[in-house]
Amino acid sequence: xxxxxxxxxxxxxxxxxxxxIKNSNETAxxxxxxxxxxxxxxxxxxxxxxxxxxxGFDSIDGHENHSDYEGMTVGRYxxxxxxxxxxxxxxxxxxxxxxxxxxxxxxxxxxxxxVWNAIIIDxxxxxxxxxxxxxxxGFPGKVDFKVTFTxxxxxxxxxxxxxxxxxxxxxxxxxxxxxNLAGKGDVLAHELMINADAYTPIDGNSIPTGEIRKVEGTPxxxxxxxxxxxxxxxxxxxxxxxxxxxxNFCLNDSDGPAxxxxxPESGRMLEVYTDLCxxxxxxxxxLDGTIIGKQGKPLIQHAGFCLETQYYPNTxxxxxxxxxxxxxxxxxxxxxxxxxxxx
Ligand code: BGC
Numbered sequence: 001x002x003x004x005x006x007x008x009x010x011x012x013x014x015x016x017x018x019x020x021i022k023n024s025n026e027t028a029x030x031x032x033x034x035x036x037x038x039x040x041x042x043x044x045x046x047x048x049x050x051x052x053x054x055x056g057f058d059s060i061d062g063h064e065n066h067s068d069y070e071g072m073t074v075g076r077y078x079x080x081x082x083x084x085x086x087x088x089x090x091x092x093x094x095x096x097x098x099x100x101x102x103x104x105x106x107x108x109x110x111x112x113x114x115v116w117n118a119i120i121i122d123x124x125x126x127x128x129x130x131x132x133x134x135x136x137x138g139f140p141g142k143v144d145f146k147v148t149f150t151x152x153x154x155x156x157x158x159x160x161x162x163x164x165x166x167x168x169x170x171x172x173x174x175x176x177x178x179x180n181l182a183g184k185g186d187v188l189a190h191e192l193m194i195n196a197d198a199y200t201p202i203d204g205n206s207i208p209t210g211e212i213r214k215v216e217g218t219p220x221x222x223x224x225x226x227x228x229x230x231x232x233x234x235x236x237x238x239x240x241x242x243x244x245x246x247x248n249f250c251l252n253d254s255d256g257p258a259x260x261x262x263x264p265e266s267g268r269m270l271e272v273y274t275d276l277c278x279x280x281x282x283x284x285x286x287l288d289g290t291i292i293g294k295q296g297k298p299l300i301q302h303a304g305f306c307l308e309t310q311y312y313p314n315t316x317x318x319x320x321x322x323x324x325x326x327x328x329x330x331x332x333x334x335x336x337x338x339x340x341x342x343x
Contacts, residue, residue, distance in 0.1 A: 002120050007032055007039075008060045014115045016060050019126050021151040026050065027340065029151050034060055036073035036116045036128040036147050038177050040294075043155060043340045046267030051183030053268065053340075055284070055304035058294045066291040068299075069112055069176035073147050075163075076107040076132065076139050078174040079248070079280060079313035082207040086316035088140065088168050088325065095138035103205055106176070108137035111145075125150040134167065141165030141328070147173075156339035163332040171332045172311045172324045178284060178304025179270060181263035186302040187283070188229025191262045194222035194281065196249035200312055201238050207314050208321075212250055220247065225262065228283060228305060244285035244302070248278045248312050259307050262343060273337040274309035277322045282306040309336045 007018040018039065022028040030040040040052045056070035057063050063070065077095075081104040084097035096108030106112065116128035127148045134142040146162040161173040180187050199220045200208035215221040219231030219239055232244045239245070251258050257271040258279055272279070283305050289298040311324040326332045 001123060002126065004120075007034070010034065010060060010115070011064060016115060017118060019118060019120070021124055021126065021149065023124060023151050023153050023155070025153070025155060027151065027155045029149065029157055031126060031128070031149050032063075033116050033118050033128065034063060035071075035112050035114065036130070037063065038071040038149070038157070038175060041157065041338075041340070043268060044342065046342045051266070052294070053179055053181050053183055053270075055178040055180050055293060055299060062293065064113075067112060068287070069106055071175070071177045072112050073128070073173065074106045074176045074308070075111050075145065075171065075173040076137070076143060077104065077170055077316075078106055078172045078308060078310045080105055080205075080207055082205065082314050082317050084138070086170070088170070088316075091140075093138055093140055103207065104137075107139070110137050116147075121148065124152065139169055141167035141169035143169065143171070145173075154339065155341060156337050158335065158337045161332070161334045163326070164330070165326055165328060167328050169326060170316045170324050171326055172315070173334060174280075174308040174310045175336065176306055176308055177338070178306055179261065180304045181261060181268040181270060182266050186300060187305045188227065188232065188302055189264065190228050190305065191225040191264060192222050192228050192305070193225045193260045194249050194279065195252045195254055195256065195258055196279070197223070197252055198250040200248045200250065202241055202247060204241060206242070206246060208248065208312060208318065210318060210320065215249075220245075220249070222249075222259075225260075228302075232283060232302075242285060245281045245283045246285055248280050248310070250312070251277055251279060258309065261305065261307070267342040269341045269343050271339040271341070272307050272309065273339070275335050276309045276311060278310050278312045280306065280308040280310055280313070282308065
């Protein structure tokens, strides 16, 4: 079942709608046209009690003024591009340096501030679309983006990303949901598994150094379930740079989940599946309680964790990484599934 409600208007007067998709288990997902944002996901715990497992905002004002991309569809280039610069076929492109005037983070301030067009496809699926003009934020090509959100009867939220550009360009799309399977407090006691033997260490600007480092023997070893908080304060240079986990993991090739998170108290479990090669684990390190989120609750440090499926950061400048360049007219597509259950 899909219900459409108004979610107010942006400060500059653009109307925003919220589409709620609900399945027969009463699992429900709220998706906003602003930022094509997954705003809330209501799932049952082991006793059948529902909670919203996404950290974020209950007003458009929250998203507009304080966004750390909570639940948003992120692109054109999710994660960072070093020095806001890259070249394609010898042509240099300078893109918005929206992070400390040094790096381009999450494609600049375009998609996260766009109101997308929405259509209901069927009882459990909606499609959002947005066209980014050629040169937006400095990126080449007019790109038609389409993202579909489908809530299945097995409580899997499937997100399909499609894009076509009229010029050769780079595309890296993700969703920036902050999960908290307890629906309260912080996520340090959540258990996490990431199917990755290696990760990409970063420099002081959070740009991969180029090294693919084995996780074995490091705080980044999530190959077996481990509490997120276990090594988050470890005496480790990489943990120090990120103030916790803010790193790309190089996913092992597998048909199984890329990552699984589990909250022992509520029993809620999240499995993440993707066809992409990387996932950014970000543990809300830079949240500090000064921003007020849903229901007047402050967004405290580690209030949520993000598993941002993606190409590795800064790939346009790292020829040794798997590339995300698309030709003019070529169809970009990728898929990520967030599947909920209880244990
Ligand atoms: C980045 C973090 C950043 C967060 C919110 C994550 O993808 O890696 O460094 O603080 O997004 O912008």
